[in-house]
Amino acid sequence: MDQLTYAKKVLSDIGMPKQQQSDLCALTLLALCDIKDHESFSDASNNWIRIHDIIQFVNTNYASSYAENSRETFRKQAMHHFRNAALIEDNGLATNSPNYRYRLTPEFLAVIKKMGKRGYNKAVKLFLSSHESLKSKYASKKAMPMLPVRINNKDYHLSPGSHNLLQKDILEKFAPRFAPNSECLYLGDTTQKDLVKDEKKMEELGFDITLHDKMPDVVLYRADKDWLYFIEAVDSVGPMSPERIIDIQRMTKQVECGKIFVTAFPDFKKYKRFSEQIAWETEVWIAEMPDHMIHLNGDKFLGPR
Known part of the structure; x- marks a missing residue:
């Protein structure tokens, strides 16, 4: 044989x-x-x-x-x-x-x-x-301890790991500060890719769902501002690079909401490692400093304080 x-x-x-x-x-x-x-x-x-x-x-x-x-x-x-x-x-x-x-x-x-x-x-x-x-x-x-997290008023459990721990921080620390009263339209667990996926709402907003494999780690929608937050949780790979922006723009070319692109890092050291890969006109949030944002937005925020 x-x-x-x-x-x-x-x-x-x-x-x-x-x-x-x-x-x-x-x-x-x-x-x-x-x-x-x-x-x-x-x-x-x-x-x-x-x-x-x-x-x-x-x-x-x-x-x-x-x-x-x-x-x-x-x-x-x-x-x-x-x-x-x-x-x-x-x-x-x-x-x-x-x-x-x-x-x-x-x-x-x-x-x-x-x-x-x-x-x-x-x-x-x-x-x-x-x-x-x-x-x-x-x-x-x-059989390792799972990470409990509350999403859209429902209880979920993320599989363990540093990437999901950062996603938990995005939902529990970033969202209340910078996307208050937002709902989570998408979240991908490291073992269950589409843990949260509100296809109905995304289609209403104009997403091309057939391109869902290009989805960033977390997508939030803030209805009072009509803003969408596209967030990449970076533990080892994948900041909000110019290429990722193009992918997301293609997937949302029919979406009329305001679009905010965010790269989340667990700490400043990890941010420095990826800083040269991050696209302009995007935001950076660092979990160890949750009250602050880094704006890579040129003259949008230029002026006296």
Whole structure:
């Protein structure tokens, strides 16, 4: 058997659903093992790896042609199910972190290393005999305290992480000071992309909802001023750059409300790191100094005090 067939066999032998015995899932497994064509499974490893690296690996070593924008497909069809079955674990960082990675669990790696050799069936039986306890073990690693936050008079819980902590600060510290009585039209959690998404209201205001993947982290609407606040929460990537402004303007070209573009940072140190990337005619808010704003607006605020 070739390596792809072997990978499908082990996924079948441990009882993964048919959908998770596909070419994509088998290739994902080979990338996680770092096994190229004609290499021995006894040399498999469980080094930390990103989905980007998985795509590059299978395209380079197995003549695949997956595009970079197929990362979500890999995440939903393979990684999500592999993790639920205790085949893999993640490193506990926020999913939007550039350092977010996966690896095979040591228990499943032991099965992989026996592939095609004496003792394989015994290794599969051993894995299956402890499967439920393994699922509980690795699930407990993900069971971290959630971040409670009240949005539009409803209680929500954000997944843990520094990015979501900053989003919580935006709602609880920025909004009361600079967008009083506003409603949240959109908020993307690091694990649930569209945690809050008021499509009806956005369509009423003129949003092109088909471009929602260009949405910033938080969108607030202040009815008394007819203002929209587009806010990027920057922990590791993504300030309100000129490119982001163009994306948002394209998505809201039919919107007649006043538009305010804000980049939020947890502290001044992080702001300095990204300051050269931020577009003019936008605002900066820093959570550690919540009462103040930095206006990159030229002569709009020029004059005596």
